[in-house]
Amino acid sequence: MRIIITGGSGMIGRALVANLAADGHAVIVLSRRPEDRRTRLPASVQVEPWDGKTAAGWGPLADGADAIVNLAGHSIGGEGFPPPRWTPALKQRILHSRIEAGNAVVEAVRAASQKPRMLLQMSGIDYYGPGDNATPFTESSPAGSSFLAGVVVAWEKATEAVEALGVRRVVARTGPVLSMEGGAFPRLLIPFRLFAGGPLGNGRQPFSWIHIEDQVRAMRFLIENEQARGIYNLTAPHPLTNGELAKIVGRVMGRPSFVPAPAFALRLALGEVSTLVLDGQRVLPQRLLEAGFTFQYPDAELAVRALLGRQQ
Numbered sequence: 001m002r003i004i005i006t007g008g009s010g011m012i013g014r015a016l017v018a019n020l021a022a023d024g025h026a027v028i029v030l031s032r033r034p035e036d037r038r039t040r041l042p043a044s045v046q047v048e049p050w051d052g053k054t055a056a057g058w059g060p061l062a063d064g065a066d067a068i069v070n071l072a073g074h075s076i077g078g079e080g081f082p083p084p085r086w087t088p089a090l091k092q093r094i095l096h097s098r099i100e101a102g103n104a105v106v107e108a109v110r111a112a113s114q115k116p117r118m119l120l121q122m123s124g125i126d127y128y129g130p131g132d133n134a135t136p137f138t139e140s141s142p143a144g145s146s147f148l149a150g151v152v153v154a155w156e157k158a159t160e161a162v163e164a165l166g167v168r169r170v171v172a173r174t175g176p177v178l179s180m181e182g183g184a185f186p187r188l189l190i191p192f193r194l195f196a197g198g199p200l201g202n203g204r205q206p207f208s209w210i211h212i213e214d215q216v217r218a219m220r221f222l223i224e225n226e227q228a229r230g231i232y233n234l235t236a237p238h239p240l241t242n243g244e245l246a247k248i249v250g251r252v253m254g255r256p257s258f259v260p261a262p263a264f265a266l267r268l269a270l271g272e273v274s275t276l277v278l279d280g281q282r283v284l285p286q287r288l289l290e291a292g293f294t295f296q297y298p299d300a301e302l303a304v305r306a307l308l309g310r311q312q
Contacts, residue, residue, distance in 0.1 A: 003223070006050075006101055007071030007122070009040055011182030011216060012174070014196055016069065019216045028255040030058055030072075053100040055108035062108040062126050065116040067223050070091055070159060072101035073122075075259020077184060077276055079263070085271045086147075088246055103197065109162045114197035118168040119160045125175045125235060127152040131281035133206050135240065138286040139173075139231040146275070168229055172223045174282060175235035180307055184276070187244075192255045194260055201263035203243025206282040208235040211297035211306070221293050233285045237298050249300045252310055 001020075008029035009018050020027050021042040029041060030050040041047065050073060062068060072098040074090075077083045084090060097139045102121075109115060127139040129144015133202070145154050156171050163169050178185045191197045210218075213232060222228045240248075250257025265273045285293075297303040 001066035001068060001221075002028070002064070003067045003069060004028045004030065004058075004065050005069045006105065007073065008045075008069075009180055010075075012072050012122075012177060012212075012219075014040065015179070015216050015249060015298055016071075016183065016219055017041055017045055017211050020221065028058075040236050050104070052097065052104070054104050055111065057150065059108040060109055062116055063107075064113040064114040065112075066295055067118050068105055068109070068116050068121060069120045069122070069219070070101060070105050071122045072288065073098040073155065076151075077227040083273050083276070086273055087217045091147065095144050095154060098151065098155040099158045101172045102155065106161045107160050109165055109167055115165055115167050117163050118170065118210050118223065118226075119159060120169045120219060121156060121169060123156050123231075124148070124152050124174045125173050125233060125281055125283045127156070127280050128283065130275070130279035131153050133204070133282055135232075136239075136282045138284050139233055142242070147272070148275070168226070168312075170228050170235050171231045172219060173231060173260055173283075174215065175208040175210050175233075175239075177215050178214050178303055178307060181290060183213070185307070189249065189253070190255050191259070191261070192249055192257070195255055196259045197246060197250050197253075197255055198259035198261065199246045199257075200261045200266060200277045201242070203241060203246065205242050205262065205278060205280040206239055207245050208239040209279050209300065209303070209304040210234055210236050214297050217296065218288060218293060219290075220253040223286075225291065226290060230287075232287050232291075233281060233283050234284050234288065235283045236295055236300070236303070237285055237289060238300065239282050239284070240300055242277070245300060248304050252304050252308055253300065259296060281308075 126148035
């Protein structure tokens with residue numbers, strides 16, 4: 001297959017690119033800083049410059065492509081610690097980066113004489129807004145009203161037009177990805193390494209997660225399964241609470257897991273970004289399971305042990 005990936009240098013993108021390249025597929029990564037990305041990607045991967053806003057320069061590559069994977073968007077939580085506060089300017093950048101990338105993909109597809117066979121549009125379970133443990137969300141649940149829900153709705157809508165052009169489109173609403181190569185998980189481990197780990201806030205907020213290997217496997221499944229269309233939740237089948245996750249991490253690491261981080265202190269330190277750790281949603285991968293996908297890491301303790309290199 002020949003696959004074009006926007007946002008291919010992020011945590012999920014790097015894992016997907018490496019997986020596809022290892023299987024001998026022709027992978028093209030679009031990057032705003034191609035000279036910086038070549039050292040982070042397999043040598044066989046073609047890296048092309050783009051401005052993140054238009055199809056200028058790379059658009060003809062979409063002609064006859066087997067798939068386009070649109071992962072592009074400014075990071076919501078940042079990479080450092082603590083994460084940057086959501087200023088009005090940063091919130092606009094988070095939103096517009098996703099809309100502009102989606103518009104660029106549609107522009108390329110519209111201009112292609114031979115349309116790409118499919119588009120995998122990245123999304124997030126923040127679509128549903130904050131929820132509780134009593135009411136699980138499935139793909140048919142309505143959108144929430146939070147800032148992040150609005151961002152995700154706009155992100156999905158940005159590439160909706162390719163469907164009218166005859167392109168199969170899949171939207172992957174992903175939960176927090178457990179990986180040692182980026183994202184929130186390495187940051188979550190910091191207090192445990194200092195013997196000060198525990199739940200965030202009251203620990204009762206739902207936490208729907210997915211192991212990085214299952215994330216990549218699910219994305220491959222949706223790309224390659226020609227029957228797959230529409231919305232799919234990419235989360236493990238057994239969500240848990242933040243407090244339960246803390247107990248698992250503490251048990252696997254052999255560290256205490258009873259020292260809570262008070263909600264008021266997190267709100268004071270992080271501002272509105274604290275919603276990423278104090279709120280959550282219980283999300284089920286209903287359509288993914290119905291399509292026949294099997295998880296390698298359905299259980300959170302199994303996933304954490306695999307990531308930390310510890311066996312039961």
